Amino acid sequence: MPVIDVTTDPEALTMTLVAEFDAPVERVWDAFTQPRQLERFWGPPGWPATFTAFDLCVGGRAAYFMTSPKGEKAPGAWEFLAIEEPHRFEVLDSFTDEHGDPVEGMPSMRTTYDFTTTDAGTRLTNVTYFTSGEALEQVVAMGAVEGSTMAMNQLDRVLAGLRAYAQGKGTRTELLDDTHVRITRLIEGPRELVWRAHTEPELMTQWLLGPDGWRMSVCEVDPTVGGRYRYVWEPVGDTEGQEFGFDGETVLSEPPRRAVTTEHMTGTDFASTLNDMTLDEEDGATLISIVIEYPDRETRDMVLATGMTDGMEASYARLEGVLVG
Structure with missing residues (x-):
């Protein structure tokens, strides 16, 4: 530092x-x-x-x-x-x-x-x-x-520079304090297109899937302030696992630079997190930075232990393929 x-x-x-x-x-x-x-x-x-x-x-x-x-x-x-x-x-x-x-x-x-x-x-x-x-x-x-x-x-x-800082390093997780985590990932592609890929269901369902073997069965998004969203994933074929989903609300929207949403695991009494995403572009590449605010350290550690970073990396790698295509 x-x-x-x-x-x-x-x-x-x-x-x-x-x-x-x-x-x-x-x-x-x-x-x-x-x-x-x-x-x-x-x-x-x-x-x-x-x-x-x-x-x-x-x-x-x-x-x-x-x-x-x-x-x-x-x-x-x-x-x-x-x-x-x-x-x-x-x-x-x-x-x-x-x-x-x-x-x-x-x-x-x-x-x-x-x-x-x-x-x-x-x-x-x-x-x-x-x-x-x-x-x-x-x-x-x-x-x-x-x-x-x-x-x-x-x-x-x-x-x-963004490429020297992040290119080839995949999805990185940084602990900021007891309740805040920052996730970063460089995406080859313009900021406007990366923004669309986070707000348009027809694009989101192509990449926001986590590990192979899952599909996004529900993707409902209202990216305006006060708007709600709901995502559901389900296993495909021989993949083991149970359907799960998240829901939340758009708290702040500043296209194409910043979006803040709440995130709650549907059907549970878990507290919501606050997810603050910013997009910075330099020479045709976009750095995604997400600061996640957890209710407490225990929740933070529990979520990170699920392999969240690896799942996000699988999705972001797929996103780059969608943007190139």
Whole structure:
């Protein structure tokens, strides 16, 4: 993971994050100063950022909002105070309302980003300066340490490029914390087509089958917010097993980039999970990232022990064949 240290200093009124990247300073600088790259890692998992303005000059302003899996928006803004390309920039970082004005009762913070060359690539030293101990405590209590760590730890795949990061590695499962898991899989194909393959029944029934020997007998999908879905699988031929299915609701839909749904095993009293899928495209390939929120660690471990990752890999391999065909 790129982040090697995060510390808070109540006496100096600072929070300092240090991360190291296997990429030259100029490449890391680009990732922090080009909004389409920045929004691919700036928000932590489950809260991706969308930048609506980015004026990279002293006195210029960047505006963004992060969107939760349930659609809540958390806006923010930077005012650029100093720029020394490609080694340093400094901003005044503020929580804002929907109009871009600072939120009363929330702190504004001076924040520096310093990029230095190392033998392995680049070291980032990110220091946030607070005006009071209360402001520091407030931001830390909001999850700033955990959120910034998870956000910066997503930067590797942006720096490497999607193919170098994921091609040939199949479906990967990453434990984010006790209740969150991230699944990633690179698909050779454009994002629009991958989106359609997740929302159109005539395509879904061709690939979303899991291991060989199963078929999708029911595929009912309403991908609009508030819409319901229902999937049922049944064994074919000599395959052993019993029919099973899932049902749920679309919570958030931002075609063709992001969809959030609940997922419940039909006919059981198991709690639902929250499945947050994002699609990122680069040079004709699409990275599928799904952050799954479980009700507790025990449920997370039970589901992973079923061989979920292997089943998803079988389906994704089939999806690539459908897209090529």
